Each structure stands twice: as structure tokens, then as C-alpha cells.
Amino acid sequence: MRRVVVTGLGLLTPLGWGVEHNWKGIVEGRSGIGPITCFDTEGYACTIAGEIPSVDGRGGGAPGQHGVFDHEKVMSPKDRKRVDDFIVYAIAAADEALADAGWKPETEEQRERTGVMVGSGIGGLGPIADTAIILKEQGPRRVSPFFIPSALINLTSGQISIRHGLKGPNHSVVTACATGAHAIGDAARMIALDDADVMVAGGAESSIVPIGIAGFLACKALCTAYNDTPEKASRPWDKDHSGFVMGEGAGIVVLEEYEHARARGATIYAEVVGYGLSGDAYHITAPAEDGDGGYRAMQMAVKRAGIEVSDIDYVNAHGTSTMADWIEAGAIERLMADHAPNVALSSTKSMTGHLLGAAGAIEAIYCILAIRDQIAPPTINLDDPERETALNMVKDKGQPMKIDVAMSNSFGFGGTNASVIFKKVG
């Protein structure tokens, strides 16, 4: 099997636009959660989310602010009507990742050997809801020709391929909150199996829309207790957790075959060494109570990586600020056994909120940056842990430490689990 490394990173999250800006916020323990500004939340039990700070005022953004997002720097108003926000976010993060990798395929062969695998948990929920109203009130002739291509999940991969002329495998993942992790794991396999030399991989989400918030509220999954103190709302493992906080954005990595990256002198952040997948076969929204699905995904990733669990230095948990947090921690304790005190564990969702289909991708990037800078990101708001653990729960601020191997967990509705392991390239 061919080795696969990470050579480019791109991030757009509630902490802002750009990898370095994001990472600074993560290490400092900054919350990206605030009041929902993009629609009137009157009548909603949850009125907070992690919106992307944007020049139009969304998420408390303003022109000139550091790390503020500007749609018009990504696409013209004419092109924007063809895409829902999740696609704009995917394009923005892919632009950054490809520029960071310094990869601009020019020959036909280079284009055909560069593919895209970017997914989304839900896709164009906003346009689907809005168009349903137009259909009901004005009839079928008023439905926009851009409705379907703006809402389809795989148009993330389609739009990125068109923009950059990438003619290799063009695929897209839909596994709810495990999407981003599955996309990176599956894309790495395409390179390992020689279907491509370079893959643009990750996830994007823009579900902070009325029907998205109402839908997750109906599932009893969203945080409702911290509408007045949004920065305190996402608190994985804390006894006062109240459900997850919705976030939006995208995380994209450029994956590359090791020798291909070396030959062109690319900066190598880390190697994708392990990937494990499993199903709970238990419940549509709740994880199996014994955490066995997550355990088996992690176990498979460790086996694939050809490492011992004692090699793992940092785990970025799925940790959504729900009852599932301790089930996951229990599965990690079981996996790590005696090694548990040596493993740093945190959930960066305490700062970004839960980006659903983008979560696995942005958290993979935080793992990669943890390896680059030898700093474990923290969990914020973990003021009063619900129970004790032998694991090293990194709190409040990033913790400098040796990190050669980091694992990212992502679990989704339907009982779908993915773990991806990254390793420092010596």
C-alpha cells in the first residue's frame, strides 16, 4: 500500500477564516458560540449557534476584523446564487488548502491524478426549505433552475473540481456527523490504492437555518440551557452539559502520496496511518450504551496503523456536549487501559460547536496542527466533570506536550463511527 501524507490545510469555522487564525483561537481556548443572527429565533428553544463571523454581520463579524469571512472574495454574487452556503464554505476551505499545499495541477495527467472527496451531513437544507415554500405558494414554474445544484451534497466536490480543473476521482460522503472523518479516510485509501496521487478531502455544513435548528431541537439533541451565556453552552463531559451547539463551516485537507509530495518538495504535516469504521446496529440517534461501536472503530484504526495504543499521545474526541460524551470516554479508557494517564483527550467542539458533516474534517486538522506544534488543544467549560477518569483531560488552554500520534473520533446518527490516526513524519 502506498503511503499517504497531508500537505495542505484549509479551515472556515465559527472561530474564523484561515488555519492559523483558527488554531490561535483553539490554543487560547476561545469560544466561537454566540446568538443566532441569521434568522429571527423567536419561538425557538435554542437561540445560539456557532456562526461564521462574516463581513455582513453574521456571527458578530465586521469588515476589517481579523479572520472575518467575505463571500465576495470567494465568488461573485452571480455565481453565489448557484450554491448554498455549505458549498461556498467548501470552496473557500479548498482554495486555502490547495494554496497551502502549493499544488496547482497543470498537465492533463496531473489533473487526472487529482481527485476530490468532500461531503456534507445534510447539504442544502436552507434552499430545500425555501423552495418548498415557493412551490406551495407559487407553483412548480417558479422553482429556480439552480435549486437542485445548489442543494446537492456532492456539488461540493463538483464545484471544487470545476474551479481547479481536478479530473480524478470525484466522490462525496454523507454519514451525518462522521462525514468529514470518512471523507479523509476514504480519500486516503484512494491514494493508497493508486486511484489518485492527490485528493482534496473534507466536509462542509451550513445547517444554521430555521428548519435545521427546529429539526435538531425536535430530536432533543440541541443545547437549550445557555441561551444567555452562549460561550458556556458547549461543555463536553461537564455535569451541566445540555446538548450540542450547532456550528457551520468547512475543513479541507490536501492528501498526497508520500513520494509524490517528497518529489515536489511539499511541506508534509503528517501521515494518515490509520482509519477504522464501524456501525452500532443499535439506534437511529443514540450511541450504543457500552460504546462498543466507537471502541471497534478506534481498534480498527490502531490495527491499520500498525501501532500500539501506547503510541497514541492525543485524542480529539467526538465529544458533542451530550450524554454520549462519557460513553465515548469509557470506550477510550477501555482501549487505552494502563496507558490512559498518558493520553491527552479533548473536544474542540467546546469552542467551535458541532459542525456536523464538517466536524470530522476540522478536528482532523486540529489533530494535525497538534502534531505540528506539539500542543494538545483544550476542552473549555469543563468546570465540573461528571465523573472521574484516568485520561489526561486538557482544559481551558492548549497544553504543550510531545505529540507524535493523534487520533480523531467522529460518530454520526444512524450509529456510524469513524476514527482516523495521524502520525508525525520523522
Added chain:
Amino acid sequence: MSDTLERVRKIVIDHLDADPEKVVEKASFIDDLGADSLDNVELVMAFEEEFDIEIPDDAAEHIQTVGDAVKFIDEKLAG
């Protein structure tokens, strides 16, 4: 310049983000103004809304230029 032409030009300029100087009667939406087939569908929908008329699909297929649109709309409005 007829009122219809001016209103059609405004819609085309807005929807296609086109250079106003290029939006002349003989300009083809696809060949001269950067539209694709989906843009054409959207332009026809916008003409229907602006002039409160219905443009059947078979007629819409023949509206390829600014002038085509003006001619069709004027004939329709004249009844």
C-alpha cells in the same frame, strides 16, 4: 429605446452580472453574455415575473438573444 428593451436589459444585466455596454439587442445570452442553459431558464422566469406573462417552454427555447426576448414580450403584450 423601447420600454420593453430597457426592462429586459436591466434583468439581463442583474442576473448575468453582465457589462451593460454588451447587453444590446443582438447579444446572445450564451454566446456573448456568459450565460449557460440554467441561466437562460432563470432569465425566462424573470421575464415572466417582470411582465406578468407566461412563456411556454417551446417558446422559451427560441429566446436566445436580448432582441428575441423583446420581440416575444412585445407580441405577447400586444395580445
